[in-house]
Amino acid sequence: xxxxxxxxxKIAHLARLQIEEQDTPEYAQNxxxxxxxxxxxxxxxxxxxxxxAHPLDAVQxxxxxxxxxxxxxxxxxxxAPAVENGLFQVPKVIE
Amino acid sequence: MFDKTLAELASGLKSGExxxxxxxxxxxxxxxxxxxxxxxxxxxxxxxxxxxxxxxDKIIATGNAGAFTGLxxxxxxxxxxxxxxxxxxxxxxxxxxxxYNATVVDKFNQAGAISLGKTNMDEFAMGSSNESSFxxxxxxxxxxxxxxxxxxxxxxxAVSAQLxxxxxxxxxxxxxxxxxxxxGITGLKPTYGRVSRFGMxxxxxxxxxxxxxxxxxxxxxxxxNVMAGFDKNDSTSVERDVPDYTADLNxxxxxxxxxLPKEFIMDDMDSDIAAQTQAAIKEFEKLGATVKEVSLPNxxxxxxxxxxxxxxxxxxxxxxxxxxxxxxxxxxxxxxxxMYKRSRGEGFGPEVKRRIMVGTYALSEGFYDAYxxxxxxxxxLIRDDFTKALSEVDVIMGPTTPHPxxxxxxxxSDPVSMYMEDIFTISLNLAGLPGMSIPCGTVNxxxxxxxxxxxxxxxxxxLNVAHQFQMATDWHKQSPQGI
Numbered sequence: 001x002x003x004x005x006x007x008x009x010k011i012a013h014l015a016r017l018q019i020e021e022q023d024t025p026e027y028a029q030n031x032x033x034x035x036x037x038x039x040x041x042x043x044x045x046x047x048x049x050x051x052x053a054h055p056l057d058a059v060q061x062x063x064x065x066x067x068x069x070x071x072x073x074x075x076x077x078x079x080a081p082a083v084e085n086g087l088f089q090v091p092k093v094i095e
Numbered sequence: 096m097f098d099k100t101l102a103e104l105a106s107g108l109k110s111g112e113x114x115x116x117x118x119x120x121x122x123x124x125x126x127x128x129x130x131x132x133x134x135x136x137x138x139x140x141x142x143x144x145x146x147x148x149x150x151x152d153k154i155i156a157t158g159n160a161g162a163f164t165g166l167x168x169x170x171x172x173x174x175x176x177x178x179x180x181x182x183x184x185x186x187x188x189x190x191x192x193x194x195y196n197a198t199v200v201d202k203f204n205q206a207g208a209i210s211l212g213k214t215n216m217d218e219f220a221m222g223s224s225n226e227s228s229f230x231x232x233x234x235x236x237x238x239x240x241x242x243x244x245x246x247x248x249x250x251x252x253a254v255s256a257q258l259x260x261x262x263x264x265x266x267x268x269x270x271x272x273x274x275x276x277x278x279g280i281t282g283l284k285p286t287y288g289r290v291s292r293f294g295m296x297x298x299x300x301x302x303x304x305x306x307x308x309x310x311x312x313x314x315x316x317x318x319x320n321v322m323a324g325f326d327k328n329d330s331t332s333v334e335r336d337v338p339d340y341t342a343d344l345n346x347x348x349x350x351x352x353x354x355l356p357k358e359f360i361m362d363d364m365d366s367d368i369a370a371q372t373q374a375a376i377k378e379f380e381k382l383g384a385t386v387k388e389v390s391l392p393n394x395x396x397x398x399x400x401x402x403x404x405x406x407x408x409x410x411x412x413x414x415x416x417x418x419x420x421x422x423x424x425x426x427x428x429x430x431x432x433x434m435y436k437r438s439r440g441e442g443f444g445p446e447v448k449r450r451i452m453v454g455t456y457a458l459s460e461g462f463y464d465a466y467x468x469x470x471x472x473x474x475x476l477i478r479d480d481f482t483k484a485l486s487e488v489d490v491i492m493g494p495t496t497p498h499p500x501x502x503x504x505x506x507x508s509d510p511v512s513m514y515m516e517d518i519f520t521i522s523l524n525l526a527g528l529p530g531m532s533i534p535c536g537t538v539n540x541x542x543x544x545x546x547x548x549x550x551x552x553x554x555x556x557x558l559n560v561a562h563q564f565q566m567a568t569d570w571h572k573q574s575p576q577g578i
Contacts, residue, residue, distance in 0.1 A: 008452070015410060015455040016417070016432070017448055018440025027449065033511050034453050040399045041469050044476070051471030052478060054301060054331070055287050055527025056551065061330055075194045081424035088419050091428050 001035040003028050096121060097257040098574070101166055101314040104260055108155060108165045115155065115165030119148040119209050122167050126211065126258045133234045135243075135253040137172045138180050139212035147209045154207060163321055164207030169259040171250050172213035173220055174200050174305070175294040183296045184216045184228035187422045187442030197294025198326045199263060199305050206321045211259050215249025218444045219413065220270055220298045222246050223516050226507050227446045234503070235278060236575040237541050241500040244274030250308045251278035257578055261309040261318060265295060267302045268401055269495075269520025272532035275308055276495035276544025279534045281561065281571060282308045283315045286551050287527035288333035290319075291326035299408035300331070302401075302524040311571055312533065312561035316340035319554060335552065343555045344562040348382040351560065352488040354389035359493030359519055368543050371536035372494045375545045375564070379492075382563055389484040389491065393476045397522035398514055400477070403457050403470035404525070409447075410454030416442060449510060478526040485550045490560055493519055495532040495544030519546055529554050533561045534570040542573070 003011075008028045012019045019027060073086055082089035096118075099107070107113055123141050130136055144167070151165035175181045175193035177200075182188045196204070203210065215233040217225050225233040225248025235243040236256040243252040247264030251274035254262055264271040266284035275282025283306045290305040297303060307318035319340045326332045353376065360369055376386055418424035418438030425441055428434030443451070457466035484491055496516055506513040523530045528548060535545035545564075549557045565571050 011452045011456050011459070013436075014459060015451050016414075016435040016439055017443070017451060018436040019448070020440075023445075027452070030449055030510055031452060031456070033509075034402060034449070034514075035456075037511050037514065038399045038402050038453075038457075038466065038470075041396060041403070041473055042465070044393075044396060044473060046469060046472035046476070049472040049475055051468050052475035053471060055478060055525075056333070058288070058331065058333075063327070072194070076420075078194060079191055079421040081418060081421075090419055091430050091434055093431055 001039055002032045003035070097125060099260065100310045101260050101317050104166055105162060109160065115148040115151040115209060116145065118165070119144050119167050119211070122211055122259060129256060130258055132239060133236055133252045133256055134231050135215055135233050135249040135256065135258060136169070136212045137182055137184060137215050137230050137249070140179055140210060143179070144209050144211050151207050151209065161207055162317060163203070165209065167209040167211050167259060168203065169211045169214050169250065169253055169262040170200060171216055171247050171262065171264050173216060173265055173296045174263060175296070176200050176210065176213065179213065181213065181296070182229070183219050184230055185218045185442065185444065185447070186229045187416050189229065190423065191421055195294060198291035198328060199295065199322055202321050208321070214253055214262055217246035217248065217446070219296070219409070219447050220246040220265055220267055221409070221446050221450055223269065223273055223513050224506065225249065225274070226503060227444055229444060232503055235500045236578060237279065238500065241502055241541070242277070244277035244500065246270040247308060248274045251275055251280055251282070254278070254280045254308055254310065255575060257574070261307060261314055263305060264308045265303060265305045266524065267298050267405060268524050269517040271306050271308060272495050272520050272530055272544065272546060273517060275532040277500040277542065279542030279573060280308060280310060281312055281315055281531070281533050282306065283319065283531045283554065283557065284523065284529060285319065285323065285554055286529045288331050289552065289554065290322045291324070291329045291332050293326055293328040297412040299405040300412060301408060302405060312558050312565055313341065313344055316344060316558045338555055340555055340558055343559045346559050348379065348384050348560065348563050351379070351384040351490070353379055353384050353386045354484050354488030354491045355386060356389050356391040356394065356484065356491060356493055358391050358394040361497060361518070364494070364497035365499065365538060367538040368494045368497065368499070371543055372492070372545060375535040376492065378564060378567060382567060387488065389488060391480045391484060391522065393473065393480050394518070394522055396473050397477055397525055398518060400470040400473040400525060401521045402453065402514060403466045404474065406450040406454035407457050407467050408454070410451045410458065413447070413451055446510065474525045477522050481526045481528055489556065491548040493546050495519060495546040499538045499541035499543055523548060527551065529557055531557045531561050533564060534573065536570060537573070
């Protein structure tokens with residue numbers, strides 16, 4: 001399995017990661033090596049094996065639909081990069 | 096005093112031999128004097144530690160002290176601590192002062208423990224060497240040119256160098272057991288769901304589990320008594336009573352059935368480590384155990400399956416770091432996409448980026464069945480192997496790692512060679528089983544670990560087995576030269 005620069009650029013875009021151009025070849029090489037490693041999985045026949053998402057086959061726990069959290073807006077926004085009037089600020093999305 | 100275990104320090108506090116403030120001051124001074132050699136702490140919380148120690152001394156004076164009141168520990172910097180930087184060893188969270196406590200941190204606070212500070216680790220717990228930390232590599236106290244292992248390398252090094260009597264760690268593919276082995280200490284990864292993951296910054300949610308890193312099995316039992324238990328804030332926390340983990344420590348091992356997986360002895364592993372595993376097994380036979388060979392035929396597939404499941408879950412978990420609500424934000428973003436990409440590109444180191452990209456690729460359109468689904472199927476095969484083996488024996492044993500600590504830089508340019516060091520530990524996380532590493536010898540002056548694996552929720556059994564070994568041997572009492 002070999003990834004090239006275009007593949008790395010596409011994956012990086014999907015992951016919203018900026019990768020410096022000079023680093024792309026090394027990522028392509030490392031990611032190709034990792035995919036070679038994981039492709040060892042394909043040598044095993046897993047027909048009729050159920051995928052296992054949880055070791056104890058647990059199911060999602062439910063609770064009653066009631067408000068239990070108190071408002072901690074100020075506390076939680078204290079670590080935000082930019083806040084105004086209790087709202088998170090980001091660059092303009094709609095022109 | 097620094098060679099004392101938690102259990103010994105607890106009796107010293109109780110008898111008034113020293114106060115919690117004196118104990119805490121002594122450790123803080125030792126960290127200040129010694130840690131430049133190891134870089135095992137990212138943040139030392141001197142002020143809050145002394146405040147907690149003064150509170151603890153008041154409680155001790157009233158005669159109402161609990162088992163943990165006044166005992167100092169350190170937390171891996173993956174556990175959120177309110178009012179203190181919680182960095183996960185990443186530039187992304189270098190400026191993150193947590194607005195809340197992890198459940199594990201709350202539990203130790205309620206138990207009266209003292210937190211000395213936050214320990215170094217691989218960035219976002221992704222690594223087996225502690226070299227990917229934004230704050231620099233942590234060094235192994237047994238040889239400072241070598242890695243302490245990872246990702247809980249700072250916790251292991253700090254315990255080994257006696258900068259703290261014990262520390263918390265987390266284990267996603269071996270991150271408690273491997274550094275414990277490489278630094279000559281005791282480490283326990285509990286059953287998945289036994290210890291709350293709330294406030295423990297997520298790497299791979301179906302694999303992550305917190306646990307104790309200590310000098311002895313007895314201390315690990317004391318810590319697990321505090322850490323374990325149901326938490327409504329963690330949707331995968333298990334609703335099950337917590338036993339007293341110290342209760343069974345002294346049970347004799349007569350009739351204990353030990354399974355040795357033939358797949359845990361590999362051609363390219365260190366031959367001295369194989370010999371030490373055999374020697375440890377002999378010791379257990381002297382203690383009354385019987386030994387038989389078992390088979391875990393899919394062991395070799397655990398690494399490929401893990402390197403799909405863990406990165407896939409990581410790519411999803413780490414999407415929260417977008418520069419909007421917390422963490423690093425790039426300067427002067429031109430638009431929202433530029434802000435996401437540059438904040439993440441600048442905030443994450445290379446190994447984290449690699450894993451996010453592997454996970455993104457594996458989950459992208461058209462690849463799901465070939466990668467994620469296939470890995471989850473193999474995960475069941477691995478679990479079924481263990482279930483079968485554990486129907487024949489009480490515990491499974493083998494080496495924790497195929498080699499002792501490697502040199503800093505030796506494997507950092509080849510991620511895959513680093514991944515292979517976790518061959519014996521990763522399968523437990525995929526299966527969700529508990530496992531321990533205890534010191535069982537040295538190779539060229541470097542410590543090695545024996546891994547003990549048990550059935551789901553068999554932590555009491557593991558601790559009993561490990562404690563009996565430590566009563567009969569003194570590998571766990573050995574320290575790096577000069578310490």
